[in-house]
Amino acid sequence: MVPRTVAPNSFAGRLDDPAANAGYEAPPPRKGFFTDTSVCIGCKACEVACKEWNMVPEDGIDLLGMSYDNTGGLGADSWRAVAFIEQSRPIGRGTPAFDGTTTGGSSDALQQDVVAAGIDVFEEASRLGTALPGGTPIADAAAAATGASGGCGCGSGGGGCGSAPAAAAATTTTAAPASEQFLGMPGMLAPAPLPDREGRQDVRWLMMSNVCKHCTHAACLDVCPTGALFRTEFGTVVVQQDVCNGCGYCVSACPYGVIDKREGDGRAWKCTLCYDRLGNDETPACAKACPTESIQYGDLDELRERAEARRQQLHDVGVTEARLYGEDPDDGVGGDGAFFLLLDEPEVYGLPPDPVVTTRDLPSMYKHMAVAAGAMVLGALVSGLGRRS
Amino acid sequence: MNTPGSPTEGAFERDPHPDADPRRTQNQEPHPAHQGGQSHHDPLGGQAARMWGAGMGRRDGAAVDAPGGPDGGKPRRRGGRRRRGDPNAVVPDAEFRSYYGRPVLKRPVWTHDIAYYLFSGGLAAGSSMLALVADARGDATARRNLRLTSLTAVGASAYFLIIDLGKPERFYNMLRVAKVTSPMSVGTWILTGFGPLCGAAAVFEGAVLLPQRGVWGLARTLARPAASVAGAGAALFAPLLATYTAVLFADTAVPSWHEPYRELPFVFAGSALASGAGAGMLLSPVAQAVPARRAAVLGATLELVAAHRMENEHGLVSEPFRIGRPGKFLRAARALTAAGAVGAVLGRRSRVVSAAAGACLLTGSFLTRMAVFEAGITSVEDPKYVVVPQRERVAARDAAAATASA
Numbered sequence: 001m002v003p004r005t006v007a008p009n010s011f012a013g014r015l016d017d018p019a020a021n022a023g024y025e026a027p028p029p030r031k032g033f034f035t036d037t038s039v040c041i042g043c044k045a046c047e048v049a050c051k052e053w054n055m056v057p058e059d060g061i062d063l064l065g066m067s068y069d070n071t072g073g074l075g076a077d078s079w080r081a082v083a084f085i086e087q088s089r090p091i092g093r094g095t096p097a098f099d100g101t102t103t104g105g106s107s108d109a110l111q112q113d114v115v116a117a118g119i120d121v122f123e124e125a126s127r128l129g130t131a132l133p134g135g136t137p138i139a140d141a142a143a144a145a146t147g148a149s150g151g152c153g154c155g156s157g158g159g160g161c162g163s164a165p166a167a168a169a170a171t172t173t174t175a176a177p178a179s180e181q182f183l184g185m186p187g188m189l190a191p192a193p194l195p196d197r198e199g200r201q202d203v204r205w206l207m208m209s210n211v212c213k214h215c216t217h218a219a220c221l222d223v224c225p226t227g228a229l230f231r232t233e234f235g236t237v238v239v240q241q242d243v244c245n246g247c248g249y250c251v252s253a254c255p256y257g258v259i260d261k262r263e264g265d266g267r268a269w270k271c272t273l274c275y276d277r278l279g280n281d282e283t284p285a286c287a288k289a290c291p292t293e294s295i296q297y298g299d300l301d302e303l304r305e306r307a308e309a310r311r312q313q314l315h316d317v318g319v320t321e322a323r324l325y326g327e328d329p330d331d332g333v334g335g336d337g338a339f340f341l342l343l344d345e346p347e348v349y350g351l352p353p354d355p356v357v358t359t360r361d362l363p364s365m366y367k368h369m370a371v372a373a374g375a376m377v378l379g380a381l382v383s384g385l386g387r388r389s
Numbered sequence: 390m391n392t393p394g395s396p397t398e399g400a401f402e403r404d405p406h407p408d409a410d411p412r413r414t415q416n417q418e419p420h421p422a423h424q425g426g427q428s429h430h431d432p433l434g435g436q437a438a439r440m441w442g443a444g445m446g447r448r449d450g451a452a453v454d455a456p457g458g459p460d461g462g463k464p465r466r467r468g469g470r471r472r473r474g475d476p477n478a479v480v481p482d483a484e485f486r487s488y489y490g491r492p493v494l495k496r497p498v499w500t501h502d503i504a505y506y507l508f509s510g511g512l513a514a515g516s517s518m519l520a521l522v523a524d525a526r527g528d529a530t531a532r533r534n535l536r537l538t539s540l541t542a543v544g545a546s547a548y549f550l551i552i553d554l555g556k557p558e559r560f561y562n563m564l565r566v567a568k569v570t571s572p573m574s575v576g577t578w579i580l581t582g583f584g585p586l587c588g589a590a591a592v593f594e595g596a597v598l599l600p601q602r603g604v605w606g607l608a609r610t611l612a613r614p615a616a617s618v619a620g621a622g623a624a625l626f627a628p629l630l631a632t633y634t635a636v637l638f639a640d641t642a643v644p645s646w647h648e649p650y651r652e653l654p655f656v657f658a659g660s661a662l663a664s665g666a667g668a669g670m671l672l673s674p675v676a677q678a679v680p681a682r683r684a685a686v687l688g689a690t691l692e693l694v695a696a697h698r699m700e701n702e703h704g705l706v707s708e709p710f711r712i713g714r715p716g717k718f719l720r721a722a723r724a725l726t727a728a729g730a731v732g733a734v735l736g737r738r739s740r741v742v743s744a745a746a747g748a749c750l751l752t753g754s755f756l757t758r759m760a761v762f763e764a765g766i767t768s769v770e771d772p773k774y775v776v777v778p779q780r781e782r783v784a785a786r787d788a789a790a791a792t793a794s795a
Binding site for chain 1: 485486487488489491492493494495497498499514515518519521522525526553554555556557559560562563565566568570571572573574577624627628629631632633635636639640641642643646647650651653654655657658661662666679680681683684687688691765769772775776779780782783
């Protein structure tokens with residue numbers, strides 16, 4: 001019980017070292033996640049690894065009927081949850097050229113180029129991978145290679161185009177040896193057109209492994225009335241399950257809808273950023289299991305630099321919709337310990353576009369409460385005025 | 390293919406061969422596997438186009454009808470947007486995007502017990518303040534009944550708070566810390582101060598049952614001043630007890646609880662005063678209910694004015710206070726509270742009118758609390774209350790930045 005002066009920006013605003021602000025002396029560097037959704041393949045290895053390591057119970061085998069995401073989002077029993085979005089967008093600004101004719105719309109023709117050219121999507125993906133600079137849109141390569149060969153590029157990637165007429169007659173001789181990239185997954189080809197030469201496409205899949213953001217200003221931690229939630233020396237936010245009494249305040253306070261009460265248990269549960277592993281200098285389970293380095297773990301400062309470089313790299317190759325989410329230490333929650341690179345607006349992934357820690361307004365709330373309480377006292381005094389009749 | 394009445398038809402049904410024929414184009418004959426009610430809407434083959442047809446992931450608005458759909462051509466109510474309200478409204482429903490229409494925030498896990506607690510806590514606070522007034526004025530019946538009401542209400546409050554916990558047997562963990570950043574912790578300590586004082590004041594009222602002589606007589610004599618001291622102490626905590634709950638609700642991410650954080654303490658303060666006054670009017674003879682009637686008018690006015698602002702000043706986030714269950718509750722609460730205030734003025738001589746007005750005020754206060762509780766739930770169940778105001782905030786910030794740099 002050593003009284004400490006409350007540093008400015010303890011409730012909101014920029015705060016560079018939340019662990020030191022919480023009272024740790026010389027804490028280790030702040031740890032976090034950078035989740036690069038541009039390389040997420042939706043394999044859910046993170047979900048499984050998280051459940052295994054943290055012994056998170058099964059959360060209902062449901063078919064949600066909306067997309068390939070049947071987890072549905074984060075919760076007490078889903079500390080990692082892979083969002084899956086299938087987007088369909090009209091090609092260009094209007095109807096494709098030649099649409100309605102027997103040759104079909106132009107987009108379809110361009111799409112076929114990719115298949116016919118034997119483009120190996122894994123090869124192309126690896127050129128744009130998590131670390132390598134440079135790279136070209138798949139469609140450019142397709143355009144360059146069309147006519148040069150008739151190979152089936154996705155032969156190594158599984159059955160993605162196995163039933164296509166072009167592929168059926170093709171050999172695999174021209175496909176680049178891609179055994180290093182082969183992940184044993186089904187084909188990468190979406191059941192829909194690939195990007196055309198200008199990067200436009202009819203359908204795309206967005207995948208994002210969502211997780212607790214470990215906010216710099218964590219509302220769940222602020223409002224917890226038992227002190228069960230605490231800030232660790234790594235700057236993360238963890239629930240002490242032997243203290244939590246299940247009041248549920250954190251559930252309503254979280255601006256991301258992450259933490260929840262576990263059915264039948266009554267206490268609040270969420271990602272701990274594998275606090276037990278961190279203490280042993282181990283990588284959290286989800287990052288360890290991620291096969292595409294979509295989930296990257298490390299010192300937050302370094303991750304922020306890496307993320308900005310990645311965003312720039314994607315912009316350089318024409319993926320101008322790439323944007324970082326939660327990396328800004330000046331945002332409404334003081335920046336997230338776990339932040340993301342997204343390919344669309346945050347709300348498309350189920351994330352709030354501009355979250356603000358509710359505690360930011362707490363001083364004003366208490367002021368209004370004081371005035372209202374004063375009004376009550378005044379009301380009671382006025383009521384009691386005058387002599388008894 | 391279409392099962393009438395099945396809500397998940399269409400978007401849910403999987404194409405057996407989603408990528409069977411990538412060369413298939415929009416104007417070619419549909420693949421045999423795709424011959425069905427939706428094949429001409431489904432040029433890509435598979436779930437994507439169906440979800441697109443159902444309006445998912447689209448920026449520009451209304452869902453496209455799937456012909457032969459189970460609902461006979463009515464717009465689907467799936468996807469990111471739902472149309473509701475007045476079809477002739479001038480202002481169109483807000484357009485926004487979302488993750489398949491799923492909520493962004495978690496639904497509060499608090500049950501209706503917490504709404505009941507808002508009422509019982511307010512009643513305990515309001516009646517203990519009016520008990521102090523009655524004590525000062527020497528209105529013995531009013532004082533006794535208000536103290537007993539207060540004790541009953543605070544007992545009910547503790548009960549509702551504890552059974553709503555996920556681990557009720559750990560309720561005492563609330564007492565291991567005192568945290569200003571947690572209104573629940575602040576409230577715990579307010580209740581810890583208020584409860585015993587309120588209880589003592591009410592229990593000492595029982596001293597009239599003791600014999601007048603001997604040791605018991607001494608206790609009986611001391612009980613009166615002791616009750617006054619305890620009652621005054623309770624009345625000191627009471628305004629905090631009545632208003633901290635507003636901060637408790639406002640200090641969340643729930644849009645319709647957080648945004649009206651300036652009005653909510655006044656709504657709850659007025660409601661608490663009105664309910665305490667209602668109890669006073671219901672349980673006291675008219676001669677002793679003068680302060681209660683005044684407090685009824687003051688409390689009801691404060692509640693109605695603040696609730697009106699809460700209901701109208703916050704754009705989209707005010708909407709849950711006007712629609713559905715919370716809207717019904719709030720309209721009923723307004724009518725009852727206004728009726729109670731009028732009855733308080735008219736009921737100067739009639740015990741019946743006075744008591745009826747008191748009952749109106751109590752019910753009105755209860756429904757106000759229910760409305761606030763339910764409005765918050767409504768505002769997290771539909772992602773638009775989270776996404777649209779935040780989008781507007783971002784847009785305003787971007788516009789300001791653009792102006793500044795220009």
